[in-house]
Amino acid sequence: MDGVDLPERIGDYAVERELGAGGMGTVYLARSRGGRTVAVKVARPELAADPHFRARFRAEVDAARRVGGFHTAQVVDADPDAPAPWLATAYIAGPTLSGLLAENGPMDEARLRLLGAALTEALQAIHDCGLIHRDLKPGNIIMADDGPRVLDFGIARALESTRLTHTGAAFGTPGFLAPEQAQGLEVGGAADVFALGAVLVAAAGGQAFGEGTPMVLMYRAVHEPADLSAVPEGVRPVVAACLAKDPAQRPTTKRLLDLLAPDTAPPSTPGDVAHAATVADAPRTEALPTFPQQPPLHPETKTATPARKRPGLLAAGVAGALIVLGGAGYGIYASMGAGSDANLPKATHELTIPETIADGAYGWNIENRLPPDPQPDRDGMKGSTHFSADYTVTSTGVERAVAFRTVEVYGSSGRYTDPEGHRDSLIRAMTVTGSESVTEQPRTIRPPGSDVDFRCTTVDQETVCAWGDDNTTVAIAFTPTSSLEVAAAETRKIRDDIRRPIATQS
Known part of the structure; x- marks a missing residue:
């Protein structure tokens, strides 16, 4: 310098x-x-x-x-x-x-x-x-x-x-x-x-x-x-x-x-x-009891305690100083189950993160947009890439009086043998906090014009909808809360905006 x-x-x-x-x-x-x-x-x-x-x-x-x-x-x-x-x-x-x-x-x-x-x-x-x-x-x-x-x-x-x-x-x-x-x-x-x-x-x-x-x-x-x-x-x-x-x-x-x-x-x-000195014959500690690990909580059974709000920001320390990262929620590694490459569906669609969604009603917050993150292949999952972005209401959205101020998108595109299981894992990652309050239990909704079912719930101050198909799985958190039907209808628009066909190569 x-x-x-x-x-x-x-x-x-x-x-x-x-x-x-x-x-x-x-x-x-x-x-x-x-x-x-x-x-x-x-x-x-x-x-x-x-x-x-x-x-x-x-x-x-x-x-x-x-x-x-x-x-x-x-x-x-x-x-x-x-x-x-x-x-x-x-x-x-x-x-x-x-x-x-x-x-x-x-x-x-x-x-x-x-x-x-x-x-x-x-x-x-x-x-x-x-x-x-x-x-x-x-x-x-x-x-x-x-x-x-x-x-x-x-x-x-x-x-x-x-x-x-x-x-x-x-x-x-x-x-x-x-x-x-x-x-x-x-x-x-x-x-x-x-x-x-x-x-x-x-x-x-x-x-x-x-x-x-x-x-x-x-x-x-x-x-x-x-x-x-x-x-x-x-x-x-x-x-x-x-x-x-x-x-x-x-x-x-x-x-x-x-x-x-x-x-x-x-x-x-x-x-x-x-100085990496060696100490000979260092005594070993007595065995300690093993403690059970906390399993993932199912969004429909909700058995956890003390309350909090799901983090909207992460902060990572680098070289002794804190640096703030934006994110839409926890990342997930879902249990996909066994499956060979031959059982994986053909890759037909992928995700993109456009600058605006839902007919221009929401624009992305560039500070809370993470770059696409490729994931390693595993049984039941191949060619997966994670996406994350936060959106806020635009003047267009205000004029149209849309129901939500912020929209947090987190998901992935790839080839999945159990897309609905992946979808449900995304919902858990977005909502399970240790003491969440479920005000509307998860329901499956297919709004008019949709070719896929959405799984929606309201937890604490957010309504979350998600979908899972062979190539894309996404969870979207809306604030403030609204009815599940309204959130599902908005999710359908967003799915149309961010899910696109993969161009065929000649």
């Missing part, structure tokens, strides 16, 4: 270079008058203009100052009242955990135990000050000479007070988000323990919830068991307990330290983890 756009100073700190940028703002490397390096995070202008953010930011800075310990990057200075609020933390030299893993490969059991114990101590220090990290992941962990340091604790909570969350956002990084966090429920320290479990899976060379779009990863975290196949057997029960779906079933940080670093463990320093 040439430095042309760099501020000369932030507070009393001379700026040297930019370290990164994201949803909260920009992070700079700077020096104090005495020559000490710091990382200074400066809030974006729109956040600076939000009084709720400033008030929450001030409270979080006050709490974060109390987090000492030798496993965090300590807050050294801040000015919540500056024209652009900023926070300075000690600059910790060293690679991130993600960088170290990319260079050196997975950790063995002894190093996983040391890493887990060090990170648990960091979380304990953070939680003791009344903070929750909310975005623990390999990219937020610096492997310093004296051991791992956790960065960016407390920042997400300040962001949660802003208008960015008015639609029910979940802040953090999909793949490391606890189920309650992914669903927008109230979170506590147990959410950080869940993220720690996912970090240890990554450090062992695995991915707790595989690969995929943010929506797919969030859905798996809520509904599917974590993949622990890469984790050494001796530490696998501990990691499994951290990744329990129910936060009450996860171990406390005190219990985790007992399990990861018993008093009988040979003495070692956290730096052994960063």
Whole structure:
């Protein structure tokens, strides 16, 4: 970077270079008058203009100052009242955990135990000050000479007070988000323990919830068991307990330290983890009970508890800064059932995301439009690509007095042996939140002019309709709610707009 756009100073700190940028703002490397390096995070202008953010930011800075310990990057200075609020933390030299893993490969059991114990101590220090990290992941962990340091604790909570969350956002990084966090429920320290479990899976060379779009990863975290196949057997029960779906079933940080670093463990320093030192004969933990995974909830049986609104935004942390992504709902991987390629239907139609739908009544919100996302082939599904876009009512829609203000489209096109099963999975992904209130039970409706049945329901503040045919499966969420018949009629128009024949090749 040439430095042309760099501020000369932030507070009393001379700026040297930019370290990164994201949803909260920009992070700079700077020096104090005495020559000490710091990382200074400066809030974006729109956040600076939000009084709720400033008030929450001030409270979080006050709490974060109390987090000492030798496993965090300590807050050294801040000015919540500056024209652009900023926070300075000690600059910790060293690679991130993600960088170290990319260079050196997975950790063995002894190093996983040391890493887990060090990170648990960091979380304990953070939680003791009344903070929750909310975005623990390999990219937020610096492997310093004296051991791992956790960065960016407390920042997400300040962001949660802003208008960015008015639609029910979940802040953090999909793949490391606890189920309650992914669903927008109230979170506590147990959410950080869940993220720690996912970090240890990554450090062992695995991915707790595989690969995929943010929506797919969030859905798996809520509904599917974590993949622990890469984790050494001796530490696998501990990691499994951290990744329990129910936060009450996860171990406390005190219990985790007992399990990861018993008093009988040979003495070692956290730096052994960063330098990949080997600890011989590390003791194994006792077996922990296994906890049942939460199965997907059926939209017609609704047996879940505490209420929340389905997230309309996801936030993914990158290089220590939050970046906001738009989405229409959770991604899904439906259970398609067995089927060979010969049993798959011919590809005749595909999806497109036009700028306007329903005769121009709704226009897409470019900030909440995800690019098409090709999916791997599986039994019962071939050539599938996910699509997602949010639409808002246009002046044409206002003039026509259409029933809805926003339309969220999420679906896929491909070749499916069980399109109705895929359709119903999409409805679950769009509506199952853990405590949903169903005001109109699902019904199958075929509106005039349609050649396909739509499955529609009203959950909380949205009416959702979906269809499934051999080549396209889509769920659409409408707000505000309306009758199922009105939503089905609008869905028919939208289906005509976004489902198109595949051009035949000569």
